[in-house]
Amino acid sequence: MTPRYEPHEIEAKWQRVWEDERAFNVPNPVPGAPTAANHWYQLEMLPYPSGPSLHMGHVLNYTMGDVQTHVRRRSGWHVVRPMGWDAFGLPAENAAIREGRHPRETIERNIETMRAQMKRLGWAIDWEREVAAHQPTFYRWTQWLFQQFVAHDLCYRREGPVNWCPNDRTVIANEYVVDGRCERCGAEVELRNMTQWYMRTTAYADELLEYDLPEGGFWPERTKAIQRNWIGRSEGAEILFQVEETGEDLAVFTTRADTLFGATFFVLAPEHPFVESHASDEAREYARHAGARPVEERAAGTTKTGVFTGFHAVNPVNGERLPIWVADYVLMDYGTGAIMAVPAHDERDGEFAEAFTLPTTVVIDEDGKLVNSGRFDGLPAAEGAQAIVAALEAEGRGKATVHYRLRDWSVSRQRYWGCPIPFIHCERCGVVPVPEDQLPVILPDIEDYAPKGKPPLAQDEEYMNVDCPQCGGAAQRDPDTMDTFVDSSWYFLRYIDSHNDEAPFDRFVVDYWLPVSQYIGGVDHSTGHLLYSRFFVKALNDWGMLGFREPFARMFHQGWVTLGGTKMSKTKGNVEGPDAVTDAYGADAVRLYILFMGPADQDMEWTPDGVEGIVRFLRRVWRVVHEVAERSPNDGVREGPLARKANETIARVTDDVLRRFQFHTPIAALMELLNELSGATDAPDARFAAETAVSLIQPYAPHVAEELWTVLGHERLWEAPWPEADESQLVRETFELVVQVNGKVRDRFEVDVSLSEEELVARARTSERVRSYLDGGEPRKTIVVPKKLVNFVV
RNA sequence: GCCGAAGUGGCGGAACUGGCAGACGCGCCGGACUCAAAAUCCGGUGGCCUUCGGGCCGUGUGGGUUCGAUUCCCACCUUCGGCACCA
Known part of the structure; x- marks a missing residue:
């Protein structure tokens, strides 16, 4: 008589066993002792504990990582699989504001519930490595690293235009402004001039375009394309034009030096300093109005506007006099803020020339060869560009240069719930680091942490007023906190050595485990978190703190789990957690179902409708395995049609999970095996087929698999060797x-x-x-x- | 405009290296069990035609390469993502 399948009892039972056995805790290697060569660092992006529940997107992500972890472990790999919390930052703080509580309270409660959900789903996580960004033991080292960046001139303060979110009342990074709006709250961002800390990401602009991955490393083409677009490297030349009336030089940046003979006028951005210092009253008036309009608005204008400045620039290649205009289609923050205008070969210059009836000279013919270009006539365009730049360079009037779209990462935030910036402002000594033995600078518990436009910490006099570490005089702390992406730029390093209180991490253990073997997370972090983390690792490598230059060897982006067509997220309010389905059918059903819904890298609309099919499958597995245990002889026959099917299934599942990183087709393969087995539970090779099926299901549904493993008379499936296909049976x-x-x-x-x-x-x-x-x-x-x-x- | 990804039954999807298109599941249809229902089990399920043997069509569109194309090449259409008055 087959007992009923009671998922809740089984799941609670085995979760207790694994915890008591410390089944998924993994020690670090010890210097001098032999180390396992086959090691694997399985990592999924850590969650923001901003909501009171995981959503199905998390479930997809972490279950994928879990399947990978189990299969690798059982295949003889030494696998580390940690977890932590992106506890600082806007999402977490805004959640606390919504609830009218202190962020620490809200966040720590959310962490409790999310951790409980993770344990209830039975994920194989090494909980002894757990970290949270808001713990002083973690942010002490975030502060220490911040000071290192400053010491190495990769972090600096300057005044400049920043993106201000009027709703969240803080500066946000370029990377998290989407279509002119705050990525978090959707409010339109304003440009403000402020003095801020910046990470010098541009120092690695070129290197971030290269992916120096270890063997077996792989990044999707689309992620690389997104990063490439974001960095926006463009090769060209800087060319000096002399202003005829004043004799001073104005530099332009161009990618089309081949069209230099076609320049018929010259244009400055409204913000260009020459306009304010020299231009006519009319031009200055225009510039003041045009420059104040945001870039999006300037781009939206259908007709070109501009005003002649009254000055002329001399084309260095042929001495021609070009009228200097000011126009808002030229932007100050790209290139040099000045262009040579070639209406024949540039659409925007063409429109401008038409609007103001300026002349046009064609300098490239249909064959792509230079014409009307003096001694350069007849050269193909690309060669012509090189020749012209070389000629200018010889005269000191030009040189080949590279420009980037990438801007340095602004990291100061005028909010409370973040990592305090470990610097002190002294009138006499300037900006002084907090001495290392005084770290961490503890985030004080303040009553009123609400954003007011001024940093909340600025109101806490006890916090703000300190003695200067250098001169001992009265000084003030930096009232800002760090962008939460500073925390997440190095959390994966801290996991490896999370209890170290002498250093952020020990190089030996980090060099052993990293680069991360497989990283799983959203493609939306391509230009933010992923780029910042790569920047961090390159810098730390240059300082000798670690021995690799890329943090993540293999990158995988899961698709969005959508509800009503849009991505599940706290801000959009369309969140569906795993609890309802877990209550109804158990964790194993949830795990199987989310992976069976479709290819993991494609978006999937959440509906619990199809879960019935998975539940039927699990009940069938349960019944069939019990039937086999009763009816099929236990004499180890490994030949016959079922054994053949079982061996084929081993090969398919293993290849799909390990090589193809595909998780839904193995479930289909297991269903096929079960379908064949269910009709022949008394066959001589039925027992082998059933054992194989249970063993292969284990990464997906570890609880029921463990239970059925004992029904078949075995123990400790979680550490049993992963089945290997018998090649002779595949023939x-x-x-x-x-x-x-x-x-x-x-x-x-x-x-x-x-x-x-x-x-x-x-x-x-x-x-x-x-x-x-x-x-x-x-x-x-x-x-x-x-x-x-x-x-x-x- | 530039860069990248993707288009297959009613639905989610499979077919990995050019070789049987539609595995597996959902849904639907029929049957068994039942007083009945649920659950479970068995069978069917791309479209059109059929003398019930089978035949023809079919993987966004149009071409091409090939004995053979969902797969390779060219052009185009659509959808999604990134960048964008970026010089």
């Missing part, structure tokens, strides 16, 4: 020969694999059905694909 004695006539299938039948090509053709010709198509004649041509088909061409 077939017969195969189904497909016979085509003119590429169309006309017959198919089983034949012996040992048949030669000639014998296959002979067998194919005996087929009645094929003969009727051959019409008694000889085929013009016969194609034989060994072990597959014969094709007659008539």
Whole structure:
């Protein structure tokens, strides 16, 4: 009599066992002692504990990581799989504001519930490595690293235009402004001039375009393309034009030096300093109005506007006088804020020339060769550009340069819930680091942490007023906190050595585990978190703190789990957690179902409708395995049709998970195996098939698998070796020969694999059905694909 | 405009290296069990035609390469993502 499948009892039981056994805790290697060569660092992006529950997107992500972890572990890999909390930052703080509580309270409660949900889903996580960004033991080292960046001139303060979110009342990074709006709250951002801390990401602009990955490393093309677009490297030349009336030089940046002879006028951005210092009253007036408009608005204008400044620039290549205009289609923050205008070969210059009836000179013909370009005539455009730049360079009037779209990362935030910036402002000594032995600078508990436009910490006098560490005089702390992406730029390093209180991490253990073998997370972090983390690792490598230059060897982006067509997220309020389905059917069903919904890298609309199919499957597994345990002889027969199917399934599941990183097709393969097994539970090889099925299901549904493993008389499946396909069983004695006539299938039948090509053709010709198509004649041509088909061409 | 990804039954999707299109599941249809229902089990399920043997069509569109194309090449359409008055 088969007992009922009671997922809740089984799941609670095995989760207790794993915890007592410390089944998924993994020690670090010790210097001098032998280390396992086969190591794997499995990492998924850590969650913001901003909501009171995980959503199905998290469930997808972490279950994928879990399957990978189990299969690797059982295949003999040394696998570390940690977890932590992105506890600082806007999402967490805004959640606390909504609830009217202190962020620490809200966040720590959310962490509790999310951790409980994770444990309830049975994920194999090494909880002893857990970190949270808001713990002083963590942010002490965030502060220490920040000071290192400053010491290495990769972090600095300057005044400049920043993106101000009027709703969140703080500066936000370029990377998190989407279509001119705050990525978090959707409010339109304003430009403000402020003095801020910046990370010098541009110092690594070129290197961030290269992916120096270890063997087996892989980043999706689209992620690289997104980062490439964001960095926006553009090769060109800087060329000096002399202002005829004043003799001073104005530099332009161009990617089309080949069109230099086609320049007919010259344009400055409204913010260009020459405009304010020299231009006519009318031009200055225009510049003041035009420059104040945001870039998006300037771009939206259909007709070009501009004003002549009254000055002329001399084209260094032919001495031509070009009128200098000021126009808002030229931007101050790209290139030099000045352009040579070539209306014949640049669409925008063309529009401008038309609007103000300026002349046009064609300098590239239909064959892509230079014309009207003096001694450069006849050169192909690309060569012409090089030759012209070389000629200018010889005269000191130009040089080849590279420009980037990437800007340095602004990291100061005028909010409370973040890592305090460990610097002190002293009137006499300037900006002074807090001495290392005084770290961490503890985030004080203040009553009123609400954003007011001024940093909340500025109001806490006890916090703000300190003695200068250098001169001992009265000084003030930096009232800002750090962007939460500073925390997440190095958390994956801290996991490896999370209890270290002498250093952020020990190089030996970090060099052992990293780069992260497989990182799983959203593609939306391509230009932010992923880029920042790569920047951090390159810098730390340059300082000798670690021995690699890329943090993540393999990158995988899961698709969005959507509800009502949009991505599940706290801010959009369309969140569906795992609890309802877990309550109804158990964790194993949730895990299988979210992975069975479709390819993990594609978006999927959440609906609990199809979960029935998975529940049916689990009940079927339960019943069939019990039946086999009762009826099938336990004599270890590993041959026969079921054994063959089992071996094929081993090969498919293993290849899909380890090589193809595909998680839904293994479930289909297991269903096929179960379908065959369910009709023959008393076959001699049924027991082997059932054992294989249970063993292969374990990464997906570890609880029921563990239970059924004991039903089959075994123990400790979580550490049992991953099954290996018996190659001899994969070799077939017969195969189904497909016979085509003119590429169309006309017959198919089983034949012996040992048949030669000639014998296959002979067998194919005996087929009645094929003969009727051959019409008694000889085929013009016969194609034989060994072990597959014969094709007659008539 | 530039860069990148993707288009397959009613639905989610499979087919990895050019070789049987639609695995597996959902849904639907029929049957068994039942007083009945649920659950479970068995069978069917791309479209059109059929003398019930089978035939023709079919993977966004149009071409091409090939004995053979969902797969490779060219052009185009659509959708999604990134960048964008970026010189």
